[in-house]
Amino acid sequence: MLGSPSPVISLDSLNPPQREAVLHDTGPLVVFAGAGSGKTRVITFRIARLIEEGHVRPYRILAVTFTNKAAGEMKERLRGLVGPLADDLWVGTFHAICARLLRLHGALLGLSSSFTIYDDADQQAMVKRILKELEIDEKRYPPKAIAGRINREKQDVRGPREMVGDDPASRIAKEVYAIYEERMRSANALDFGDLIYRMVLGLEENETFRELVAGRFDHVLVDEFQDTNHAQFRVVRALAAGHRNICVVGDDDQSIYGWRGADRRNILDFRHTFPEAAVVKLEQNYRSTGRILRAANEIISRAYDREPKRLFTENPEGQKIVVVATQDERDEAALVVRSVHELRRAGVPLSEIAIFYRVHAQSRVVEEALRRENLPYRVIGGQRFYERTEVKDVLAYLRILVNPGDDVSLLRIINKPARGIGKTTIDRLVAMANEANAPVLETLSRALDANRFSGAAAKKLREFVTLVDELQEIAATRGLGELGRELIEKTGYRAMLEQDDSPESDARLQVLGELIGSFMLFERDNPDVSLADYLESITLDTTSEEDAGEDRLTLMTVHAAKGLEFKTVLVLGMEEEGFPYRGLNPWDDPEELEEERRLAYVAITRAEERLVLSYARTRTVFGQMKLRIPSRFLAELPPDDVIRLGEPQRPQGAYRPPTQAEVRPPPPPVDYDGVDYPADGMIRPGMAVRHKVFGQGRVVDVREGFPPKVTVEFRSVGRKTLVASYLEPA
DNA sequence: TATGATTCCATTTTT
DNA sequence: TGGAATCATA
Numbered sequence: 001m002l003g004s005p006s007p008v009i010s011l012d013s014l015n016p017p018q019r020e021a022v023l024h025d026t027g028p029l030v031v032f033a034g035a036g037s038g039k040t041r042v043i044t045f046r047i048a049r050l051i052e053e054g055h056v057r058p059y060r061i062l063a064v065t066f067t068n069k070a071a072g073e074m075k076e077r078l079r080g081l082v083g084p085l086a087d088d089l090w091v092g093t094f095h096a097i098c099a100r101l102l103r104l105h106g107a108l109l110g111l112s113s114s115f116t117i118y119d120d121a122d123q124q125a126m127v128k129r130i131l132k133e134l135e136i137d138e139k140r141y142p143p144k145a146i147a148g149r150i151n152r153e154k155q156d157v158r159g160p161r162e163m164v165g166d167d168p169a170s171r172i173a174k175e176v177y178a179i180y181e182e183r184m185r186s187a188n189a190l191d192f193g194d195l196i197y198r199m200v201l202g203l204e205e206n207e208t209f210r211e212l213v214a215g216r217f218d219h220v221l222v223d224e225f226q227d228t229n230h231a232q233f234r235v236v237r238a239l240a241a242g243h244r245n246i247c248v249v250g251d252d253d254q255s256i257y258g259w260r261g262a263d264r265r266n267i268l269d270f271r272h273t274f275p276e277a278a279v280v281k282l283e284q285n286y287r288s289t290g291r292i293l294r295a296a297n298e299i300i301s302r303a304y305d306r307e308p309k310r311l312f313t314e315n316p317e318g319q320k321i322v323v324v325a326t327q328d329e330r331d332e333a334a335l336v337v338r339s340v341h342e343l344r345r346a347g348v349p350l351s352e353i354a355i356f357y358r359v360h361a362q363s364r365v366v367e368e369a370l371r372r373e374n375l376p377y378r379v380i381g382g383q384r385f386y387e388r389t390e391v392k393d394v395l396a397y398l399r400i401l402v403n404p405g406d407d408v409s410l411l412r413i414i415n416k417p418a419r420g421i422g423k424t425t426i427d428r429l430v431a432m433a434n435e436a437n438a439p440v441l442e443t444l445s446r447a448l449d450a451n452r453f454s455g456a457a458a459k460k461l462r463e464f465v466t467l468v469d470e471l472q473e474i475a476a477t478r479g480l481g482e483l484g485r486e487l488i489e490k491t492g493y494r495a496m497l498e499q500d501d502s503p504e505s506d507a508r509l510q511v512l513g514e515l516i517g518s519f520m521l522f523e524r525d526n527p528d529v530s531l532a533d534y535l536e537s538i539t540l541d542t543t544s545e546e547d548a549g550e551d552r553l554t555l556m557t558v559h560a561a562k563g564l565e566f567k568t569v570l571v572l573g574m575e576e577e578g579f580p581y582r583g584l585n586p587w588d589d590p591e592e593l594e595e596e597r598r599l600a601y602v603a604i605t606r607a608e609e610r611l612v613l614s615y616a617r618t619r620t621v622f623g624q625m626k627l628r629i630p631s632r633f634l635a636e637l638p639p640d641d642v643i644r645l646g647e648p649q650r651p652q653g654a655y656r657p658p659t660q661a662e663v664r665p666p667p668p669p670v671d672y673d674g675v676d677y678p679a680d681g682m683i684r685p686g687m688a689v690r691h692k693v694f695g696q697g698r699v700v701d702v703r704e705g706f707p708p709k710v711t712v713e714f715r716s717v718g719r720k721t722l723v724a725s726y727l728e729p730a
Numbered sequence: 731t732a733t734g735a736t737t738c739c740a741t742t743t744t745t
Numbered sequence: 746t747g748g749a750a751t752c753a754t755a
Contacts, residue, residue, distance in 0.1 A: 069745045119745080192745050227744075260743065359741050361747095381743085418731075437740045449745045540745060548748030581741055599742080622740065 014038075014045070022046045025054075028274035029239070029550035030225075031249040034311045035296070035605035036287025036565065044240050047089065048081040050219055058088035060218040062239070066227055068541045070230070070563070074223075090217070092588050094232050097270035098539050101459040102202075107207045109202045111190075114532060116403045117527065117539045118184075118191045123147050126187075126407045126430045133434055139171055140588055149173040152179060155229045155261040157200050170292040180718055188405040196231040198404050203238035203419050214239050225250035225270075229261040237273070246274065250415075255299050256559060256599050258591065268307060275523070283312045285605075287565055289318025291641040292607050295652075298638050303594055323634055324614040325646030328625075329362070330573055330614050339612060340375055340553060343568060350376065350553040352567035356603050359577040362572060370553075372453070380556035386538050391515055395535065397487055400468060401475045402532045405439035414598040417496035418461045425453070429461075441468070467491065475531060481520035483531075490511060494530060521573055558603045571608035574615040574631040575655060600633045643724050687729040694720060 011019050018038055021031045022045045033039035047063060050056040065401035071092050078086035090097060103113045112298060127150070128143040150173065153163055160178035165168065184190065190198065202209040220240050225248035228236070240246035240359045255264045271277045277685070285293055293313050295471065301310070326332040336355055343353060355366060355377075363379055372379050385391060393416055397411035411430070415421040433443040445465060447453060453461055467490060474486050488494040494512065497505045522534055558571070558579075566635065573579050580596035604611065615630050689697055689712060711721045 018748070065744090070744080093745060102740090117745090120743090195745080224744080256742075257744075259741085262744095361740085364747095422731095559743060562744085583741070595742090 008350045011045075013100065014041070015282075017280050017282050017284075017285055018042050018045075019283070020278075022049055022247075024278055024280070026243075026245050028244055028277035029247040029269070030270040030274075030277050030279050031247070032267075032279070032281045032307050032309060033249050034253060034281075034283050034285060034309060035251065035602070037282035037311070038284075038286055039223075039249055039282065040077065041072065042249075042282065043223060044077045044081060046247065047221065048079060051082050051085060056218055058082075058085045059090065060216065061221070062090040062097065062219070063092075063218045063221045063223070064097060064236070065091070065223045067295055068093055068096070070088075070176040070223060071096070071571045084233050088470065092226075092344050093540065094235070095192060095195050096233070098199040099190075101537060102195065102198060104188070105209055105212050106198070106377065108206055108212070109198060111198065111459075112188050114188065114403055115537060116187070116189045116399055116406045117195070117537055118408065119187045119387075120147070120192070121392070122189075122408045123150075125412070126381045127176060128181060128191075129411070129430065130176050130183065131188045133430075134175065134179070136172060136176075141169065141564075143168075147175050147177050150177050150260060151191075153177065154191075155231050157197060157231050157234060161471060165526075173496055180438065183407070185408045186405060186437060188439075189408070196235060197494070200231050200234045200238065203235065204653040210238065215244060218243055219247070221247045223249050225267045226252050226255040226264055226516050227257050227262045228266045228500055230263055230266075233266045233462040244274065244276075246326075253309075254301070254562060254597055254605075256562060256595055257634070258595050268305075281309050282313050285313040285514075288313065288317070288605060288609055289315050289609055291318050291638075292604060292609075292611050294641055295611070295637050296319055296601055296604040298636055299597060299604065299633055302636060303588075303597050303601075305594075307400055309621060319611055320336070320638065320643045321641055322610075322612045323642055323644045324612060325415060325630070325635070325644075326614055326616050328616050328618045329365045330369070331571075332614050333365045333366045335612075335614055336366055336570060336572070337369050337373050337375065339570060340370075341373070341426075346608075348568065353502040353553040354561065354564070354566040354572045354606065355553065355555045355556075356557060356558050356561055356571050356582050356606070357573050360557060361478075364633045366555060366572070376550055377555055378552045380554060380560045385514075388511055390511055392486060392492075393493065394484070394512065394515060395472065395538070397491060398483075398531060399535055400476075404468075407433070407440045410440050413466060413491075416726050417492045419464065420456065420459075420494070421464065425457045425461070428453075432699050441465075480531060480534060481516065484519040498568075516577060558599050561606050562602050565606055565608055567608045568610040568612075568613065569603070570612040573619075574613045574634050575619065575628040576624075576631055578615075578619070578628065579633070597633070600631075645724070691722070691727055 011022065015038075018041070021029065021042045024046070032041070033042065047061060050061060051058055052271070057393075061364045063071075063074060063196060065074060073093050073244060075086060078091070083494060083540070086318075092100070099117065102109075102111055103115075106113060106115070110483065121578070124143050124147050127147045128138070130137055130143065131143055131146070149169075153159070153173075158164075159527060160174055160181060163174045163177065184194070199213075203214060203453075204210075217239060219237060222236055227250070236246065236248070248267060252264050252267055255262060255267075258264065271279060288296070290313055291309055293315075297310055300306070324335055324337055340350070340353060352485075357363060367377070383665075386395070393413055394602060396406075396412045398407045399409040400413075402700065411426070414426060429440060429444055429447070433440045436443055437706065444461060448458065448465065451458075456706055470490060471487060474483050478486070494509070497512070499510050526534075571579075576582075578590065580593055613634060615634065619626055619628050689699055690709075691697065691712070691714070694712075694714040695716050697712040697720075699712055701712055709721055710724045710727060711719060712727070713719050
């Protein structure tokens, strides 16, 4: 039982619903945590209280997050609250937690504890190999698509036998899936999906495993519950089945990963799954100004099928949101540059400014403009360090040392650098391995012993096997740093890069240097952690280390922005087709449009003080110049909170925002033909305006900014530059 | 085996 | 349009 408020954990700083969530005793609890509503505080305080007041032992509490970053931040904050006790908590991502538990108890499920984890690229390589083996045309059935299908099946907890559908694609996927599972077993490898899928099977079908694993915990907490997929839901449900102390936190309005298998129903239907569940809603926003929040509410309230809630704030109203029409994407980039310059002049650090876009491709124009102006920036979501070819190559060598069955890694480097093991030799070797259903390296050793290779091929293969043996020896006796250094020498990898002096290979050498550096650092910080542990830590952690220090602005997709906040946010490309994004054919599934709406909501709710939304009247898409229609989301913004700059495009067909009454239950209009885009309040040169004091005038010039300013030629007093919001159309 | 030509295609990506 | 990925050719 929980007692009176802890002397350590002060509840004074919490609002009533926050307090309710923190104090909730036992049994299921779902917390709908709106954007900026202090969600992390609630989770961490709740955990701290369970420990301090509920006397729950820290190692019997499991807190699941979706990213390593979130896990790290949570641990950090818990350390602040409960001190070193925090180190005993189970805090981690679904994948990391499942990997850890499967290594501990997977033997019960027939898993070796030294399994290798395959990332998506490894998985695709494996699928590709199987397609080749089955002589399936990769054009017709791309490995990527098949791998995607396999992942979806695992997400839904279906093995190859349970797969449904007998269209040709499904039949092929099914066949590949079955062999894939065999090969993965032989390689002693699990893919990301497996970590969850195997955990579900273990928990649901193996009583001993269930007791050992689910029995470890008295409380389970899950963050970002709206992002869980079906398999993850099953894991959570199984873990909580005994004690039912399950606390889930999330926001259905911020569910933007449906396309990746996340199921909003997990949080929306939580109280049906757990009928005795307590429900708490955190609706006070501490992040954004009143105007920004109103705009966000306006967008999200038009969504169907959401848990009813409405964010409010006690923050000041703040400045108006600025909507800017630009000529084209280059003009839009120029807008970014101008805005950043102006903010900088006003003393705003660049780190407080973020540029969002719907798709990565939009960053290029902006980057070019920023570079021309020498404005420092960083792009989130580019290629990640551990996904670079040279890094993956070196890691592939290391992975073979830990798990000689790791065929994907082996085939990756068997002839890299080139050591005269040619395609024909490799094909023959792989065929033998397929035949024997055994790992390639093992097959290779046997084949050499049996003299099944001859001449040059045999010689080169023997050399390779010897190389691996030597590296094994070093791995067994020396530290990670030294192993790394020896590895790039002995394999000839370094020599290969030094050979040609192209700028790319220079860069690669540099990256290798960094990699070795990180080896040494890791060794220093974790002296008694094994090579296997190291490899796991990096395949499960893809957070690219951000170079702190220099003050830069941030460019990223809206997806990448979830969970972050910035004083100033500019969202680019607010156009129909662009945002909401539309692929090849119109939204056949209304849910896709709904997700775009939530995405817009996420974008807006990232902004604390200043928000600019821009669109281009014309944009070059796939090399073709297209006329663009302003995004429906722009039309839905509350007019009084917005300043619109620039002339709207002559409507080809525009969108009328649905009124509140139209939203639910009747569906919002999808037909947006023939209705004029509201040109309300658009301020543009030549426009007649009125000012309370100066009277009638005509706009000469418009300058975006914070706030936007307009130069007006007044009949009475001549030319004046003033803040746009003091003007009204005449 | 390496380079250039060619072809294809085109969101979002927490692990 | 541009980039990646595969293919062709030396």
